[in-house]
Amino acid sequence: MSVTPLMDRAGAAIRVQGLEKSFGQVSVLRGVDIDVARGSIFALLGSNGAGKTTLVKILSTLLKADAGRAEVNGFDVGRQAAGVRESISLTGQFAAVDEILTGRENLVMVARLRHLKNAGTIADDLLRRFSLTEAGARRVAAYSGGMRRRLDIAMSLAGNPPVIFLDEPTTGLDPEGRLEVWRAVRELASGGTTVLLTTQHLDEAEHLADRIAILHEGRILVNGTLDELRKLLPQATVEYVEKRPTLEDVFLALVTGEKR
Template sequence: MNSTVLNIKNVKKSFKGNEVLKDVNITLKQGSVYALLGANGAGKSTLLKIVTGLLNSDGGKVTIQDIDVANNPVLAQKLFSFSSQNTTVDGVLTGYENLYLIAKLRHERNSRKVTESLLEKFDLTEAKDKAVSNYSGGMRRRLDLAMSLVGNPEIIFLDEPTTGLDPNSRQELWNMIKEMKSQGKTIFLTTQYLEEADYLADQIGFLREGKIVASGTPDEMKRIAGADKLLLVFNRNQDAEKALKLLESYSPIKNADFEISIDLDKEIQTTLNVLNALTTEKINLKTFKMTTPTLDDVFMTLSKG
C-alpha cells in the first residue's frame, strides 16, 4: 500500500518581488520519510507553511490524500499535524495537561487513555505532572512529537525537529521518528543537518535558492559527489610516483605527497586488481581504504552549482 499521501506541484511564492520558491515539485508516498535539506533562507519554512495551509502560494497546487489544501484547508488539516521549529507546548501546564488538551481539541473519544499511552510511548510518564517549563529541551521536543500523534494523522510535518538539542537528545528523537515510521507514519521534515537526513530519510530533496536542485534516496544523492574511491597511502613519495605510472589505466589522482586516489566503478574487482599490481611490482603500501561520498560532499557539490 504505497499510495501518494502528499503531492506538491509547481508551487511558487514571492515576497516583495523576491522569488522565494520557484516551481517546487515533491511527491511523498505513504509510510516514508522525506527530508527537505537546505541552508537558512533556502525557503524550507515558507514551503512548509504553504503545504500546511498557513500561507497562500502564488501558483501551483498542494494536495494531501487528494484534498486541495488551499481550497479545503479545514478538511486537509484534519489529515496532518505540524510541529514547528519552536515547540508549541504550554510551559505553565504539565506534560499530561498539554497532551490531554490536544486530545480534547482533536475530539478523541478516550482522551485520558490516549494521553497516558502517548506519555508512556515517549518516556514522559515520570514527568507527566511537572510543569513543562521545567522540562529539558529534549523532553519538550518529545512532548511536542507526542502531541503531533494525537488524532492519528496521515502525515506529520516536522520543521527542523532537532535544532538546539544536544547529541543525546537528538539521537533519542531520531529513534522516535524511526519508530513512528516503522508503525506506518508518513513524515515530512526539514533540516539543516546532513547526518539527520541520511539517518532518517527514504527520499531527500535539496532546496537551493527556491528550487529543488537534486532529489533521490540518500545513496542516489551521494552519487552526485562522485564514485566511491580507493585511497592509497605510501611510505615514500617515489613509491607514490611509481604507482601513478603503473596504475595509469585507472586514471589515478595524486591528492597529496604519498597519497593517490582511484574512482571505483567495480569496487571489489578494481581494488583487488590495483593491490595485485602493486604487490607484483613490489611497491609497498603504508595503508589503503575505500571511501564513499557523504551528504556533506553532496552539499558542497550542489552549493558550487
C-alpha cells in the first residue's frame, strides 16, 4: 500500500501534525504540530515532563502515538517504521559508549553492527570529524565528559543518517564539555544533517537553533526563530540602554504568565 507523504521530501525532514499521546489518565502530548527544515537545527525547549522525550520516542518509532501523524525523511512513522529507522540516529540523555574499548574500537563496532563496509575507514573519518583522532587509541574510561559525548554523537553518525535526534545532549556536562558538544552539533548541520535537539537549557537553544519551539504541558506554545520569539515581548529601555528580551524572558512569560 502506497503512503502519501505529508509533504515533498525536498521540503521538511520532519513533519508532525496533531500528535497526541497519553499514559493512563495523563495526557503527555496534546496535539503537537511542528515542521523541521532539512539541514537545520530545531530546538524543542521545555521543562521536565513537558513531553520532549515522548515526542522524540514517537518520531524514532520507539513509541506509538495515540492520534495524529508524523513523517521523518518522507516516511510515515506509524506505517513505514523501517524506512524511518534507516533514516535516523538517536542519542539519548547519557552517552552510550563502552568504556572498556578505545574510542576507535567503539566506532568500528557500531559500523560493523550496521553492516557497513570499511569500518576502520569510517571510524577514522569520524574521529577526525569530531577532533578525537589523538584520543582514538585511548580507552573511553579516560575520556572527559565532553569527549564521551562527542564520541557518542560520532557513533550515531556511522552510516551518515540524514536525521539525528539529540535528547538533552549536554546533560551533566561542565561548561567546557557543553561547548564541545555545541561545536559538534553546528558541524552536523553545516554538513547537511537535520538535527532535532531537546533541551532544558535556554542558552543552548539560543546559541544553536535555527528555529525554537517551546513545549509546555504537551502543547507547542510558540514556534519560530529567536528574533521572532523576542518580538513576543515588548522591548524595554532604561535611559540610553536598550534591553532586548532574552529567550529566557520569552520562555518564562509564556509558561508562567509573568513578564520579567
